[in-house]
Amino acid sequence: MEKVFNFGNVSFGEMFVNREAEKKRIILNIKSGISTTLVSPRRWGKSSLVKQIAKENTDSNLKFCFLDLFSVKDEQDFYRQYAEIIFKSTATKIEDVATNISKYAKSLIPSFGFGNTIDADFELKFRLDDVKNSPEYILNLPEKIAIDKNIKIVICMDEFQNIADFSLGLAFQKKLRAHWQHHQHVVYVLYGSKLSMLSDMFHKSKMPFYKFGDTLFLTKIEKHHLVAYIIRRFETTEKRISASLAEKIVDKMECHPHYVQHYAQLVWYNTQTETQESDIIAALEDLVQSYSPMFQQLFESLSRTQVNYLKAIADGQKDQLTSKEIMALQYLE
Numbered sequence: 001m002e003k004v005f006n007f008g009n010v011s012f013g014e015m016f017v018n019r020e021a022e023k024k025r026i027i028l029n030i031k032s033g034i035s036t037t038l039v040s041p042r043r044w045g046k047s048s049l050v051k052q053i054a055k056e057n058t059d060s061n062l063k064f065c066f067l068d069l070f071s072v073k074d075e076q077d078f079y080r081q082y083a084e085i086i087f088k089s090t091a092t093k094i095e096d097v098a099t100n101i102s103k104y105a106k107s108l109i110p111s112f113g114f115g116n117t118i119d120a121d122f123e124l125k126f127r128l129d130d131v132k133n134s135p136e137y138i139l140n141l142p143e144k145i146a147i148d149k150n151i152k153i154v155i156c157m158d159e160f161q162n163i164a165d166f167s168l169g170l171a172f173q174k175k176l177r178a179h180w181q182h183h184q185h186v187v188y189v190l191y192g193s194k195l196s197m198l199s200d201m202f203h204k205s206k207m208p209f210y211k212f213g214d215t216l217f218l219t220k221i222e223k224h225h226l227v228a229y230i231i232r233r234f235e236t237t238e239k240r241i242s243a244s245l246a247e248k249i250v251d252k253m254e255c256h257p258h259y260v261q262h263y264a265q266l267v268w269y270n271t272q273t274e275t276q277e278s279d280i281i282a283a284l285e286d287l288v289q290s291y292s293p294m295f296q297q298l299f300e301s302l303s304r305t306q307v308n309y310l311k312a313i314a315d316g317q318k319d320q321l322t323s324k325e326i327m328a329l330q331y332l333e
């Protein structure tokens with residue numbers, strides 16, 4: 001059975017909704033050589049947006065590289081993975097990657113393997129010991145390759161705030177900024193969910209990444225786009241949903257992209273051929289049930305103040321909270 005809705009991993013292609021304004025701004029930044037910092041709470045669509053921009057790119061001189069800092073352990077590991085993604089993304093064939101490595105980084109000994117994701121047909125690994133000795137060289141590698149090949153490299157880094165947690169994280173940030181600011185042919189898209197950490201990194205005047213580029217706070221997706229999407233996805237199958245019921249799904253999930261997709265999938269399961277009000281109600285029960293353990297765990301980890309805020313919101317006292325407090329709640333997860 002084909003997937004009707006998508007949640008739990010990035011959405012792109014058929015499963016991607018709107019974000020036209022954000023796409024335009026990020027692409028204009030890229031083309032103007034301006035780096036972008038993209039911030040939103042988790043599951044609002046940062047990774048999907050950047051992935052979609054890369055998928056839609058038709059300019060063959062623009063090469064996108066992706067690094068998820070969630071999986072990077074420390075500074076040395078960063079250099080290793082950074083070098084790997086740069087070599088991988090600037091060539092399509094293994095032979096070309098091998099040629100580039102011997103041309104640009106003779107001291108690195110690559111090992112190749114079969115890729116285990118849809119996007120990757122091969123894997124490239126370097127040894128930690130090899131990259132350790134040449135961090136400066138590795139940081140400037142993309143600029144060097146971009147100039148030589150007459151291309152522009154877009155380096156996209158997910159959960160970027162994680163570098164602040166490395167030991168000597170501040171010194172590392174200084175090092176990165178010192179090199180990156182001289183890059184004319186490489187542009188960075190840095191994104192993450194930890195608002196306070198990212199704000200510290202990019203908006204405090206003493207921090208190395210102060211005023212590094214353009215910051216974009218991702219909002220939720222507008223209602224009418226999500227409603228049209230739900231109707232469209234149902235129509236790709238033998239089932240139908242009315243606009244008013246699709247609207248109910250979106251309203252109930254307050255336009256949250258992840259939950260809209262999940263709820264819509266459950267409504268689709270419950271629907272025979274035409275969605276009924278009762279299908280919507282039953283699906284909501286299923287949805288709440290599937291998240292209960294997670295919410296319970298989350299709730300138990302909250303401070304008394306945070307619990308009180310949540311209770312106030314549940315009681316409909318949203319107006320009494322400052323916008324700063326509401327913002328903080330959204331970034332809780």
Ligand SMILES: Nc1ncnc2c1ncn2[C@@H]1O[C@H](COP(=O)(O)OP(=O)(O)O)[C@@H](O)[C@H]1O
Nearest residue numbers: 006007008016017043044045046047048257258
């Ligand atoms: N533009 C979009 N169109 C459709 N679904 C989206 C979109 N953005 C996010 N989603 C949904 O939200 C989920 C989380 O998106 P993701 O890009 O992983 O968010 P983040 O990186 O901000 O945590 C995705 O699995 C998808 O279901």
Ligand SMILES: [Mg+2]
Nearest residue numbers: 046047048158
């Ligand atoms: Mg993400």
